[in-house]
Amino acid sequence: MALGLLGLKVGMTQVFDEHGKAFPVTVLRIGPCPVLLVRDQKRDGYDAVQLGFMDKERRKANRAERGHVAADLESKRKATRVGAGVQLPPKPNCEPQRYIREYRLDKPDENIKVGQLLRAEEVFKDIKAVDVSAKSKGKGTTGVMKRHGFKGLRTSHGVKKGSRQRGSIASNASNRGSGRPKKGIRMAGRHGNSNTTMRNLKLVRIDTDHNLILVQGAVPGPNGGLVSIRPSNKKKSKHYNVPQVATVSAAKKAAAAKKKK
Numbered sequence: 001m002a003l004g005l006l007g008l009k010v011g012m013t014q015v016f017d018e019h020g021k022a023f024p025v026t027v028l029r030i031g032p033c034p035v036l037l038v039r040d041q042k043r044d045g046y047d048a049v050q051l052g053f054m055d056k057e058r059r060k061a062n063r064a065e066r067g068h069v070a071a072d073l074e075s076k077r078k079a080t081r082v083g084a085g086v087q088l089p090p091k092p093n094c095e096p097q098r099y100i101r102e103y104r105l106d107k108p109d110e111n112i113k114v115g116q117l118l119r120a121e122e123v124f125k126d127i128k129a130v131d132v133s134a135k136s137k138g139k140g141t142t143g144v145m146k147r148h149g150f151k152g153l154r155t156s157h158g159v160k161k162g163s164r165q166r167g168s169i170a171s172n173a174s175n176r177g178s179g180r181p182k183k184g185i186r187m188a189g190r191h192g193n194s195n196t197t198m199r200n201l202k203l204v205r206i207d208t209d210h211n212l213i214l215v216q217g218a219v220p221g222p223n224g225g226l227v228s229i230r231p232s233n234k235k236k237s238k239h240y241n242v243p244q245v246a247t248v249s250a251a252k253k254a255a256a257a258k259k260k261k
Contacts (some may be wrong), residue, residue: 004230006053047105052097061096129232129239134221138193196220
């Protein structure tokens with residue numbers, strides 16, 4: 001998995017290309033994110049990088065949150081471990097962070113150190129497509145027409161106040177043996193407020209002066225909501241224009257040679 005960054009969703013706007021064509025884009029304020037912890041196979045059993053985003057006031061942070069980032073915070077447990085000869089992991093010596101996320105890596109990256117500030121122009125330098133994850137807007141309890149796009153029942157005679165109902169949910173044959181509807185059946189319930197990922201969004205522009213990233217298309221969540229962005233893991237992305245070399249079989253080559261003769 002690739003390294004990503006945290007940020008906030010600013011809103012949507014449009015940009016124009018060199019031909020005057022307009023593209024809808026979402027503006028994201030990404031980073032800078034300090035590296036709080038670097039996990040490795042020897043100590044933790046996996047490779048990952050723990051990042052923070054947005055400073056949190058010290059008076060609002062508890063002792064655990066302040067001790068996670070401060071190396072000079074005194075504690076009895078720390079003194080006991082140091083006295084026993086335990087080597088403590090390095091601390092970034094930064095302000096407590098409001099948001100903390102961890103990104104797993106396929107292999108360790110020697111260039112990432114604890115306390116380093118990661119910026120968008122460094123992580124997404126040669127990236128053309130990204131995946132953006134966020135929590136979608138909560139819409140409360142909704143019916144099947146709004147939640148799942150059901151057509152509803154007829155509005156003609158004989159359908160009494162049932163034009164927005166779901167109708168039959170299953171047949172007896174499909175439920176035979178269980179005695180109850182199967183799991184995952186689409187019914188009314190809570191809509192939204194779930195972790196959602198928009199994959200393979202085109203990275204349009206990076207504004208290094210204001211830490212902004214413009215991606216083509218919509219991003220889940222409200223304006224001001226937390227987002228996580230990382231390079232797209234889609235193997236065949238339409239945003240990477242890779243020239244394909246046409247391969248000619250031996251039979252076609254022989255047929256073309258005969259035509260020339």
